[in-house]
Structure formats: C-alpha cells, structure tokens
Amino acid sequence: MSSRPDDDELDQRIETLLRAEHDGNPLRPALEALFDRYRTQQRLLDRLTRISDHFQQAERDRGLNYADRYQRKVRQIEKIVRISDRYQTMLRELNDRLHLISTRDELTGLPNRRYLLERLDTEISQVARNGGTFSVGLADIDHFKSVNDTRGHAAGDAVLAHTARCIQDSIRDYDVCARWGGEEFLILFPQCAEDDAFRLAERVRHVVEDQTRALGLSPAITLSIGVTEFQPGESLDATLKRADDALYRAKEAGRNRTVGSAPDGA
Amino acid sequence: MTTDNLNISETSSTPAIQANWEDGTVHMQGDSYPENSFELFQPVIDWVERFLREAKRPLRLELDLLYLNTSSIRALMDILDMLEEAHTRGTGISAVWRYDAANERVGQLAEEFKEDCTFPFEITART
Known part of the structure; x- marks a missing residue:
C-alpha cells in the first residue's frame, strides 16, 4: 500500500532532518526512535492490509x-x-396404445368382447345401486359362412368391417356395440327396457340391410338379432343366455329379423 | 476390487452391465428402473473412475438402453460427465447409443444425453 503524497513529503522532511548534523539536540534521539517506530507500524499495516485483501x-x-x-x-x-x-x-403413449389394442377389435375397430364385458359389469353394478335397467341385443350376420366359402376370407372380412360400421352408425351415442366373436355383435342399450331395445335393434337391422342393398351387394347382408332386458339379481351369463336363445329363435323363424325374449316376444 | 471386469446380469428392472478392462468398454443394455440406483450404478461409476485413473487408455461406452427412471438418468449423466472431463484432459473417449428404429423417441432422448458431450457420440437406429 503506497502512502499519500503528504505523508511522503513529511517522511522526506524528517529523513532530511535526521541526516543533518544536529548533535546535542535532545529531540533528535527521540525523533529518531519515534520515526523508527512509525516506520515499523507502517510496514505492519501494509502487511495486514495485504493479507486481509488476500x-x-x-x-x-x-x-x-x-x-x-x-x-x-x-x-x-x-x-x-x-x-x-x-x-x-x-x-x-405406450400405455394408451396398449389400452387401445387390448380393448379394440382390430378388424372392425369396434370395442372387443373384453371391453364390453367390463362395461356390462359396470352397468349391472349401476342398476343394482341406482335402479333402472338395461338391455342387450345379440346380432349375427345371416349366412355369413357362405360369404366366406364362396367369396373368400378377404371378402368375409370386408363384410364384417362394413357391417360393423353400419351398426356403429345406427346406434345412439351412448349405446355400445362390440364384436362379440366370429360374425356376432353384442349391443348394449343402457337405461333401456326390452321394448325400446327391440325398436332400436330393428333400426340397426334395417340400416344394415338398406346400406348393403344401396351398395348393390347380392345377396344383401342381413342380421338376425336376439334382444333381452337384464333382470335384477340375475347373472350376466343368464342375460346373455336369454339373448342367445332369442337369436336362435330369430334364425329358426327365417332370419333377417329381431326377436325379443319376453314370453310372447317377437 | 480384485477382478478387473464388471459383469452385472440383467433383471426385469435393471440392465445388463459389462465393463471390460482389457477392451476398455462399458456396455449397458435393457431397462433401468432399479429400486436403489446407487447400489446398481456405484460399482460402474467406481470402475470408470478407476479405469480413467489407472489404465491410461481410450474408453468406449456402448448403450442399448430403453427405459430409464429418474435416478438412473442421473447416474448416467454422472458417468457422461466423468467421460467428458477425461476427454478434455486428453483421454480418448467415445460413445454409441443404439436404439430400435421403431422407437424414434429413444433416439431423441439419446440426443438429450449427448447434448453436453464434446467427445464422439454416435446415435444409431437398429432396423
């Protein structure tokens, strides 16, 4: 640390005084000692400052x-x-994709059997808790086997996909249609008694037939449908069995028709 | 440590890890979501540290990793940081990340890891 100019000047004056001959001046040894002490202090201060800065x-x-x-x-x-x-x-994203794959039928793009089974379980719980009802319609493409046999499996697949689209377009937004297996489709009609479900199933049946006629397909694709309403307390299997029986009767009665499960149903 | 090589078998939640002192390679393959990532990766980090300190030879990192949980991401970044430091000190470092071409996202993630690395770092799609 450098001293200020004033200090330098004072230092020089004192050094000059000390260099001059002033023997006998009683102030000289005292000044010399004092200046020496001042110098030491100054060096100490400089060192301290440097260390502190470091x-x-x-x-x-x-x-x-x-x-x-x-x-x-x-x-x-x-x-x-x-x-x-x-x-x-x-x-x-992977999870979403797996979910989609596990709940969709690849050929028709409809929900698959696993998905609808879960939905039906939910529906049964809701009916048990809140009352209300629901119905199901089991639809089967008439003479599908002959399509496969005479026109090949590719044509059969095309018929399935087309029928699925027709059904999907003709049901209400909150109805659910799944590919149940082979050429069978199961439709869930939530909050719907059997007679309403019957009418809705008939609409589906007509749309499928009209659409395929419009396309000029010959013979036209037609559906047989068995409809039934869930009965409180029964198992899902019992409901599905009744729908299956109704479908069987629809086939027996000449196909291309909807049959209900009520005693006089049809 | 008595053996110069590291050989950790793959499990359903941890990758296979091989470190070969002779070849100067570290290879990791599989998914990595260990319960304790410190336990899994500390031996690898120690091995890499020791190799860089003692072997004075190039080191190559080969990755065939698919899914990494957060603590595994951190461990891998620590390893890459060590390699980057060695690279700036003059050690020959290289890395390759191979991924399934059908899973482009993994390639994008590898790019993220590569971001701060200045050593040769290849990212290649397997078809």
Missing part, C-alpha cells in the same frame, strides 16, 4: 465457485427433469 479475494473466489457449482447442479437437475418427463410421456 483473504477477501479467496472468500470471493470461493463464493463464485459455490455459485458456479450451484448453477451447474441446477442445470443438471433441469436436464434430468426434462429427460424424465420425456420418458414418462413415452410410457404414457
């Missing part, structure tokens, strides 16, 4: 180092979060 610099560097490391850590964590989020998105 410490401050070191602390400052340490602080910057911490800040730097902190920033790097923050950056790393942000990156981990970003990558982790992307992995999660990837898994979610």
Whole structure:
C-alpha cells in the first residue's frame, strides 16, 4: 500500500532532518526512535492490509465457485427433469396404445368382447345401486359362412368391417356395440327396457340391410338379432343366455329379423 | 476390487452391465428402473473412475438402453460427465447409443444425453 503524497513529503522532511548534523539536540534521539517506530507500524499495516485483501479475494473466489457449482447442479437437475418427463410421456403413449389394442377389435375397430364385458359389469353394478335397467341385443350376420366359402376370407372380412360400421352408425351415442366373436355383435342399450331395445335393434337391422342393398351387394347382408332386458339379481351369463336363445329363435323363424325374449316376444 | 471386469446380469428392472478392462468398454443394455440406483450404478461409476485413473487408455461406452427412471438418468449423466472431463484432459473417449428404429423417441432422448458431450457420440437406429 503506497502512502499519500503528504505523508511522503513529511517522511522526506524528517529523513532530511535526521541526516543533518544536529548533535546535542535532545529531540533528535527521540525523533529518531519515534520515526523508527512509525516506520515499523507502517510496514505492519501494509502487511495486514495485504493479507486481509488476500483473504477477501479467496472468500470471493470461493463464493463464485459455490455459485458456479450451484448453477451447474441446477442445470443438471433441469436436464434430468426434462429427460424424465420425456420418458414418462413415452410410457404414457405406450400405455394408451396398449389400452387401445387390448380393448379394440382390430378388424372392425369396434370395442372387443373384453371391453364390453367390463362395461356390462359396470352397468349391472349401476342398476343394482341406482335402479333402472338395461338391455342387450345379440346380432349375427345371416349366412355369413357362405360369404366366406364362396367369396373368400378377404371378402368375409370386408363384410364384417362394413357391417360393423353400419351398426356403429345406427346406434345412439351412448349405446355400445362390440364384436362379440366370429360374425356376432353384442349391443348394449343402457337405461333401456326390452321394448325400446327391440325398436332400436330393428333400426340397426334395417340400416344394415338398406346400406348393403344401396351398395348393390347380392345377396344383401342381413342380421338376425336376439334382444333381452337384464333382470335384477340375475347373472350376466343368464342375460346373455336369454339373448342367445332369442337369436336362435330369430334364425329358426327365417332370419333377417329381431326377436325379443319376453314370453310372447317377437 | 480384485477382478478387473464388471459383469452385472440383467433383471426385469435393471440392465445388463459389462465393463471390460482389457477392451476398455462399458456396455449397458435393457431397462433401468432399479429400486436403489446407487447400489446398481456405484460399482460402474467406481470402475470408470478407476479405469480413467489407472489404465491410461481410450474408453468406449456402448448403450442399448430403453427405459430409464429418474435416478438412473442421473447416474448416467454422472458417468457422461466423468467421460467428458477425461476427454478434455486428453483421454480418448467415445460413445454409441443404439436404439430400435421403431422407437424414434429413444433416439431423441439419446440426443438429450449427448447434448453436453464434446467427445464422439454416435446415435444409431437398429432396423
């Protein structure tokens, strides 16, 4: 640390005085001793200041180092979060896809049997809790086997997909139609007694027939449908068995018709 | 550690990990969502550290990883940081990340990992 100009000037004046011959002046030894002490103090102060400055610099560097490391850590964590989020998105999309695959019928795009079974379970629970009712319609494409036999499986698949689209278009938004197996479709009519379900099934049957006639398919694709209403307390199997029996009667009675399960049903 | 190689078998939630001292390679393959990622990756981190310190030879990282949970992401980033540091000190470092071409997202994620690495880092789609 350098002294101020005033100090330098005073130092020089005293040094000059001490160099001159002033023997016998009683102030001289005292001044000499005092100046010496002053010089020592000055050096000490300079050293102290230098050391103190060094410490401050070191602390400052340490602080910057911490800040730097902190920033790097923050950056790393942000990156981990970003990558982790992307992995999660990837898994979610995969999950959605698997869900879709496990609940859809690939050929027709309709919900599959597994999906509708779950829906029917839910429906039964709701009826048990809140009352109300629901009906189901089991539809089967008439003479489907002959389509496969005479025109091949590709044509059979096309008929299935087309029929599925017709059914899907002719039911209400909250009805659910699933491909039940082979050329069978099961339609759930929520909050619907048997006579209403019967009318809705008839609409489906007409749409399928009209649509295929419009396409000029010969022979036309027609459906036989068995309709029944869920009876409180019974098992789902019992309901489905009744729908199946009704469908059987529809086939027996000459096909291309809807049959209900009520004693005088049809 | 007495053996120079590391050989960790794959489980349903952890990847297969092989580190070969002779070849200077570390290979990880599979999914990684271990319950304790420290337990799984610390031996790998130790091995890489020791190799970089003692072997004075190039090191190659080969990754065939599919899914990583958050703590595995962190461990892998720590390993890549170590490699980056070694690379800036002059050690020959290279990495390759191979992924199934049908799963383009994994390739994009590999790009994220690569971002801060200045050593050769290949990302290749397997068809």
